[in-house]
Amino acid sequence: MSSYAAKVMHDDGEQMVYLVTGLRAAIPVWCYAMVPSRTRASFSQAVRQGKVNIAQFGQILFSGQGIQPPQEIEAIVSNYYSD
Numbered sequence: 001m002s003s004y005a006a007k008v009m010h011d012d013g014e015q016m017v018y019l020v021t022g023l024r025a026a027i028p029v030w031c032y033a034m035v036p037s038r039t040r041a042s043f044s045q046a047v048r049q050g051k052v053n054i055a056q057f058g059q060i061l062f063s064g065q066g067i068q069p070p071q072e073i074e075a076i077v078s079n080y081y082s083d
Contacts, residue, residue: 006033006047010081016040017061018080020052021068031063032077 004022009032011017018030035043035058043057054060062073069077 002049004052009077013037015058017047017077018043019032019069019077020054022052027054027065029063029065030067030069032061032069033057033075034052034059034061057071 006020008016008020009017015034015036018033018035031054032059033054034070039057043052046052046057050070050073061077064068064070065072
């Protein structure tokens with residue numbers, strides 16, 4: 001079973017940018033996802049259940065393998081989506 005956690009990185013009232021981290025087939029993965037506020041509840045439920053298909057809920061901005069995104073990607077997201 002996959003395991004995921006999501007942290008809100010940006011919320012402008014219409015859409016949220018999440019950093020989703022977890023394990024997929026025992027490999028650490030991360031993803032920045034833009035999720036419209038109208039799908040937030042179902043997205044949060046899917047994260048809790050470990051059944052996240054980002055395309056069902058929003059758009060993948062960046063993704064990769066590892067425990068955390070590279071600093072360069074974190075900087076891009078932080079700069080572009082700062083509140």
